[in-house]
Amino acid sequence: MRVERARPLLGTVVAVRVEGAAGWIDDAVARAFDAVSQVQRRMSFHDPDSELSRLNRAAVQAPQAMSASTWRVLRAALALARASDGLFDPAIGGRLVAWQQLPAPDSADVDPAATWRDVELGHDCRVRFRKPLWLDLGGIAKGYAVDRAVAVLRASGMRGGVVNAGGDLRVFGDALEVVHVREPNDPARSRPLLHLRDGAVATSAGYFSTRDGRSALVDTCGNGSLGHDVSATVCAPRALWADALTKVVLADADAAVPLLRRLHAQAALLDGAGAPRILPV
Amino acid sequence: MRRDFHVHWLLLPATALVAAPAAATTYFTVEQAQQQLLPGQALAPVAVTLTPAQAEAIEKASGVRVRDKTLKVWRAANGGWFYLDQVLGKHEFITYALALDAQGAVTGVEILDYRETYGGAVRNPKWRAQFTGKKYGAPLKLDADIVNLSGATLSSAHITDGVRRLLATHALVVAPTH
Numbered sequence: 001m002r003v004e005r006a007r008p009l010l011g012t013v014v015a016v017r018v019e020g021a022a023g024w025i026d027d028a029v030a031r032a033f034d035a036v037s038q039v040q041r042r043m044s045f046h047d048p049d050s051e052l053s054r055l056n057r058a059a060v061q062a063p064q065a066m067s068a069s070t071w072r073v074l075r076a077a078l079a080l081a082r083a084s085d086g087l088f089d090p091a092i093g094g095r096l097v098a099w100q101q102l103p104a105p106d107s108a109d110v111d112p113a114a115t116w117r118d119v120e121l122g123h124d125c126r127v128r129f130r131k132p133l134w135l136d137l138g139g140i141a142k143g144y145a146v147d148r149a150v151a152v153l154r155a156s157g158m159r160g161g162v163v164n165a166g167g168d169l170r171v172f173g174d175a176l177e178v179v180h181v182r183e184p185n186d187p188a189r190s191r192p193l194l195h196l197r198d199g200a201v202a203t204s205a206g207y208f209s210t211r212d213g214r215s216a217l218v219d220t221c222g223n224g225s226l227g228h229d230v231s232a233t234v235c236a237p238r239a240l241w242a243d244a245l246t247k248v249v250l251a252d253a254d255a256a257v258p259l260l261r262r263l264h265a266q267a268a269l270l271d272g273a274g275a276p277r278i279l280p281v
Numbered sequence: 282m283r284r285d286f287h288v289h290w291l292l293l294p295a296t297a298l299v300a301a302p303a304a305a306t307t308y309f310t311v312e313q314a315q316q317q318l319l320p321g322q323a324l325a326p327v328a329v330t331l332t333p334a335q336a337e338a339i340e341k342a343s344g345v346r347v348r349d350k351t352l353k354v355w356r357a358a359n360g361g362w363f364y365l366d367q368v369l370g371k372h373e374f375i376t377y378a379l380a381l382d383a384q385g386a387v388t389g390v391e392i393l394d395y396r397e398t399y400g401g402a403v404r405n406p407k408w409r410a411q412f413t414g415k416k417y418g419a420p421l422k423l424d425a426d427i428v429n430l431s432g433a434t435l436s437s438a439h440i441t442d443g444v445r446r447l448l449a450t451h452a453l454v455v456a457p458t459h
Contacts, residue, residue: 006308006392008377008437013395015306142434166434176287182432188372188397190430198285205433208372233431235288266288275292 005029009036010142011046012166016149019173020158028156032149032163039145042070043137045093045102052135056093057107060129063122071125073137073144080244081116083259087251088244091116092218093134101209101216102136110134143202143243146170170200170239184231185272193233193268193276200239204246205231217250226250229271236265253279305396315363318380318389322357329354335454343449345442354455364447368439373397377440379447385456390444
């Protein structure tokens with residue numbers, strides 16, 4: 001039996017398509033959406049009651065405890081920040097608020113010079129900020145939520161399926177799925193880009209987020225934004241890394257290659273002019 | 282999980298491709314969505330047409346424009362409510378349902394139909410009309426071949442706005458508390 005459902009979550013539309021035994025399948029899909037909702041409740045920048053918002057208000061005064069899942073995502077984000085020398089940076093909330101890409105929290109202002117280096121992560125699920133800053137997990141938590149949903153579906157005995165969180169998707173089971181991507185300079189149109197089995201794919205581009213000439217993709221090396229008339233698609237075993245690595249590939253494709261290799265990932269840069277550029281070569 | 286991870290890129294030059302329109306999926310008929318959100322409940326349609334003054338009050342309370350003054354609302358035997366609504370984004374046209382309990386608190390939101398298009402067809406009322414009413418039961422196969430679409434995240438802000446508008450409609454017109 002096959003079931004297909006979609007709900008507005010994580011600020012986008014999350015769709016689940018799954019194959020499994022009738023009688024179990026509806027419950028499995030409901031639990032997969034619950035897992036995504038839990039990630040939203042914990043890691044949303046938009047929700048002032050989320051765990052992340054509490055950290056952003058208080059972690060500069062004293063170390064703050066958090067759930068194991070938020071800690072895992074933050075640890076992964078900081079590991080990628082270190083490995084990419086800041087090309088990926090979860091401490092960019094202040095800049096995105098200034099660009100009106102994120103709502104302003106009602107806490108005191110941030111230090112514009114603060115980066116991921118000012119985030120001190122303990123081993124006991126605690127975090128402390130050395131400077132006032134706003135963490136934004138928007139570049140990685142969606143992928144994590146997709147991984148959680150797939151884990152729940154698998155644990156519920158589902159044979160296979162796809163979880164797609166507004167473009168960050170993961171396939172599981174035996175099926176080889178065709179994945180389309182939007183044309184970066186004409187996002188209403190799409191083309192088939194890859195076949196994928198048992199893995200994740202994510203794409204970043206500025207086409208839906210650009211306002212006042214700036215996308216929601218921060219160029220951490222300069223003052224501007226990324227993803228104008230170009231998109232980066234990354235395939236990886238897990239959606240968390242696929243999601244996060246798209247930002248590194250957009251920022252500096254050459255610097256991304258060793259990271260792609262280490263995380264068993266591959267990428268395609270698409271600029272609309274011709275065949276995609278595949279990394280690593 | 283890594284043992285089966287497999288990627289095969291389709292390296293055709295863009296000029297060799299006929300770009301297809303973007304995604305479209307039907308998830309539920311109205312009856313299926315009612316069963317999902319209010320299982321086992323008998324539902325009775327409630328006829329409500331907003332007066333201009335009511336529409337204005339809803340717009341003021343929710344900050345969201347009221348496009349359609351004819352509501353699609355059902356009352357459940359247990360006191361719950363089922364709203365059917367449509368929102369129109371820049372790129373997308375979404376039919377969704379909102380379920381409320383007897384106190385007016387949200388118990389669920391489900392998307393019935395999601396489609397994107399190009400060339401502005403989504404803003405054409407005739408094009409939109411083909412998805413309303415009785416045709417929910419017959420999944421359309423316009424461009425349903427594109428099932429897996431990876432891309433920059435499309436915001437669900439229009440659904441969030443729609444839910445805010447319906448909650449204001451419920452509190453001010455359909456089930457005002459005195």
